[in-house]
Amino acid sequence: METFLPPAAAWPAAPAKPALTPLTAAQQLLLPLGVVLFDWLFWAEKTGVNLLLYSVFVVGCQLAVLPRHAPARRAGLFWLAVAGSLFGGLMAAVYGSGAAALASGASLLLVVGYANQPHLRLLAFALLTAAGSAAQAGAAVPRAWPGRGVRGGQVRRGWYYGRLLLGPLAVLGLFHGLFAVANPRYAALSGRALAAVGTWLARLWPDWSVGHVLFLGLGYWLAAGALVAVPVYYFADREARLGEFVRRQRDRVASFGVRRPDFRRRNFQTLDLRQEWLMAVAALGLVNALLLAVNAIDINWLWFGFEPAPGFDLAQFVHEGTYVLIFSILLAMGIVLWFFRRNLNFYGPGLPWLRAGATAWVLQNAVLAVSVGLRNYYYIQHRGLAYKRLGVCFFLLLTLFGLGTMLLKIWQRRSVYFLVRCNALAAYAVLLVLAAGNWEVWMARYNLQARFHTVDVGFLLDMPGRVLPELQAARAVLNRVPQLTGSTSYGAPVVISAADAQSRLDAAVAAWRQRQRTYADWQGWNYADWQAAQALR
Structure with a gap:
């Protein structure tokens, strides 16, 4: 079939770019x-x-x-x-x-x-x-x-x-x-030339x-x-095109097959929606049964009286298991979003069963999140705090909040827009909470308890200078810890002696004091550094 375009003179003119308002x-x-x-x-x-x-x-x-x-x-x-x-x-x-x-x-x-x-x-x-x-x-x-x-x-x-x-x-x-x-001689000569140009320009403008x-x-x-x-x-x-609730799409019903002829369209679409419902119920039933077994094992193993056996690799147990389980929870959220994206929210005959299976799936993932939190807690209890462990704690809080909003989506036909909006506000609130904490000092204070058998001195010395008073106050603890670890110039962990740890601490304190003496500007002043300087004085 041919298509005839109107003449160019009849086309609507492009909207003119608005003129800029002069500056006030x-x-x-x-x-x-x-x-x-x-x-x-x-x-x-x-x-x-x-x-x-x-x-x-x-x-x-x-x-x-x-x-x-x-x-x-x-x-x-x-x-x-x-x-x-x-x-x-x-x-x-x-x-x-x-x-x-x-x-x-x-x-x-x-x-x-x-x-x-x-x-x-x-x-x-x-x-x-x-x-x-x-x-x-x-x-x-x-x-x-x-x-x-x-x-x-x-x-x-x-x-x-x-x-x-x-x-x-x-x-x-x-x-x-x-x-x-490629050419060291060219690099040296060009470096001298650029340095000369920089010196000449520095005379024009010192900074x-x-x-x-x-x-x-x-x-x-x-x-x-x-x-x-x-x-x-x-x-x-x-x-403006997004809404808080899922809308029923009467003309675009989800289908996993090809489009049927128009004369039997309504019957085939109902059949397709039932097929999608059967697939959703079967998938949720199977994964619920599988996750029930995993949660039963974790509850029996982790929730009550867990104590790592001698030689148990707690780091591997936490690192690999935590990341895999977090990915599993995110994937579970994606599955719920997929099944509740369209008209299954309005499929009256099977909606109660679908909602029950999805609710059980979300609640079981909440139990799984608690198990991940317990893994993280056991690592903190035996190895101390670190940035990643702290990050996992806040991420799990956001995950539990996200699972709660997922329940609202299931039972109130909420949209993905609602989920993104609410969870973004929760993430912003967590960011403000992180800004309000003196986390490095609290981590150092926790990790320097005498009950720990291993202390990562290199990690503590890499923290900001406001942590140094805590290390100074814990010198006696460093002498009693059975194993101290540091880091080489390449960042690789290495076991160090108590004397080496003390000398590294002395060097860090001296370097920080020197920086504080030479830094005379007020723009970068903050209370924590001032308090640390007073404590080290």
């Missing part, structure tokens, strides 16, 4: 201030009070540029992100930890995302909206600056010639790297470096993203 006086003032503040607070600095000050600056900028009646001011998630960013910055000023920095950075992105599209409910879509807006804001600022903008044609022309220059430079850099690796220039560019882009809102509707449009 507040934006013109705050944008260069944000670049200077970012460079002053973070260049060659540690994490500390600087992150709190920058969080206050970004939040203040958002509240300053938002109109008084903007929808974002009435959005609960926007204010949750504001509170999270300030809380993460405060915890960075207290502990200076990476978790606090991550919580503050993620919260600031959420603030920008919800200020851009306040009706969003998915945290992931808010983060992507903020990233998309910030990526466009840096290029939009020159065109939106009053009296200083450049025309679109000039921008395209500049980008065209810029690509002509960047392409050959990229090829030059690639071959320079290859020749420097100049390629890294510093890129750092200033990052500060400009972040300030532009925080101050200039470029509307990003893509993710808001996608979320």
